Amino acid sequence: MEYLIMTIKAVVVFAVVAGSMPFIVWAERKVMADAQARIGPNRVGPYGILQSFADALKLMFKEDVTPRQVDKPIYFLAPVLAMIPALTAFAVVPYGSPEVTVYGVPIFYVTDPKQVGVLWVFAVTTLSVYGVVLAGWASNNKWSLLGALRSAAQMISYEVALGLAILGVVLGSGSLSLIDIVEKQAVPRAFGIPGIWLFAQPVAFLLFFTASLAETNRTPFDLPEAESELVAGFHTEYSSFKFAMFFMAEYINVLTVSAVVATLFLGGWLGPGVGQFPLLGVVYFALKTAALIYLIMWLRATLPRFRYDQLMRFAWKVLLPLGLANVFITALWVGLRGGT
Amino acid sequence: MTEWILFIVLTAVAVGSALMMVLNRNPVHAALWLVLTFLAVAVFFLVLGAQFLFAAQIIIYTGAIMVLFLFVVMLLNLEREREPIVTGGQRAAAVALAFALLAVLVIAIAARTSFPTMAMVPGGITLTDLGVALFDEWLLPFELASILLLVAMIGAIALARRRT
Known part of the structure; x- marks a missing residue:
């Protein structure tokens, strides 16, 4: 019974995440158009909202070209490997108040492994590199391989900062469980400052957000697919629906990153009135996630791409020392207070 | 089962x-x-x-x-990989x-x-068990292992830089 409930929740979460993807793509095109004083998609449906569905259909009916020199098994495996990690991260993210139950079963989180929790998010993030790296290698194309190599080095470097940023929050919360981390943020701090980790751990927030952007290959860290130097980078040789899968993976990653940041730093489902009306929690969570997605799109429209040496220097000489200092200071603070 | x-x-x-x-x-x-x-x-x-x-x-x-x-x-x-030459x-x-x-x-x-x-x-x-084991009972071996890793890392960098 327990497994059945968990399976149903997992399927629903999967459907919602995958179903919101076309709208995120549409939103990005509208936001980008706005930033560049264009109109953006406006032909398919009201405000062009169905554009993504039209594009998806078009991609499905396109010829699926498989170049002769590719490493077939890995070439087919790579798009799948790119999509899976982003989706599985949602298994531990609470997307509403755990107090809401149907027949005694909390419905707003899939599972809450107390001993793993946020480590699971970190683990699947580290696995997301395989899709890109293998796609680049299996394509047997120099541009793809360069994209893959860049991606591998970039992800290894930024994972370090990501882990250190998570440590700051985990130390402060005294738990790995994302539900515990959110509940810890409910208590206001001195001078009525809300207890969300954004205010208590600003360095960790900046580190985590920056490193997450790098992990998902979004601008300004989109070197693995830099179109001005590498044709299309790791997915140069992919067409039709296999290309669409990489495309989907990128946008699901954006959604995952936003949801995780909203949970870790913005208090997840917390907000005014959630105590009386626990159902409101889903709305707050969705709003916070949407705001972060907008921020990521805004950054893409605003920032230029890093140069490769700048990217590496930034990870190892700026983010790493900052992260270490943050962990050290947080540990000291927790220690002096005698626990969390 | x-x-x-x-x-x-x-x-x-x-x-x-x-x-x-x-x-x-x-x-x-x-x-x-x-x-x-x-x-x-x-x-x-x-x-x-x-x-x-x-x-x-x-x-x-x-x-x-x-x-x-x-x-x-x-x-x-x-x-x-080419077939290695082994006797x-x-x-x-x-x-x-x-x-x-x-x-x-x-x-x-x-x-x-x-x-x-x-x-x-x-x-x-639990994590608590693990933490207590690592930082209480086995503190010295744990710290020695981390020093060993640090030495190996510095050694690798020193060797790699000598040529230039």
Whole structure:
């Protein structure tokens, strides 16, 4: 019974995440158009909202070209490997108040492994590199391989900062469980400052957000697919629906990153009135996630791409020392207070 | 019963992919089979109640070490491994040594374990248990190991920089 409930929740979460993807793509095109004083998609449906569905259909009916020199098994495996990690991260993210139950079963989180929790998010993030790296290698194309190599080095470097940023929050919360981390943020701090980790751990927030952007290959860290130097980078040789899968993976990653940041730093489902009306929690969570997605799109429209040496220097000489200092200071603070 | 089925399936995946790793001539394919082995071992940890080790195994081995392996293999653009030149004597010696190692492992480890198929502590090992063990009981060996890693890292950098 327990497994059945968990399976149903997992399927629903999967459907919602995958179903919101076309709208995120549409939103990005509208936001980008706005930033560049264009109109953006406006032909398919009201405000062009169905554009993504039209594009998806078009991609499905396109010829699926498989170049002769590719490493077939890995070439087919790579798009799948790119999509899976982003989706599985949602298994531990609470997307509403755990107090809401149907027949005694909390419905707003899939599972809450107390001993793993946020480590699971970190683990699947580290696995997301395989899709890109293998796609680049299996394509047997120099541009793809360069994209893959860049991606591998970039992800290894930024994972370090990501882990250190998570440590700051985990130390402060005294738990790995994302539900515990959110509940810890409910208590206001001195001078009525809300207890969300954004205010208590600003360095960790900046580190985590920056490193997450790098992990998902979004601008300004989109070197693995830099179109001005590498044709299309790791997915140069992919067409039709296999290309669409990489495309989907990128946008699901954006959604995952936003949801995780909203949970870790913005208090997840917390907000005014959630105590009386626990159902409101889903709305707050969705709003916070949407705001972060907008921020990521805004950054893409605003920032230029890093140069490769700048990217590496930034990870190892700026983010790493900052992260270490943050962990050290947080540990000291927790220690002096005698626990969390 | 369930844990026996799990145990058999996981063992088959772990041993099978380890064999594929050794027998494969393509370095990238071999690396990927090793990734599968590591993942199977990670699930073993989970079944045995070591939840933190499960996460650590994925993060460190599959997420970091194997990605670096792949990076190096791709950077050097290794082609299919050529048939190594080995004499009959070398081959016989290698087989003998491999069996000697196997015997030592069987005597030292396999003969002494009870082969648990599920967590021996009810509910598994918590992070608190692990933290207390590492930073209380085994503090000195733990810190020595980290110093050893630091020395190895500095040594590698020093050796690499000497040429320039």
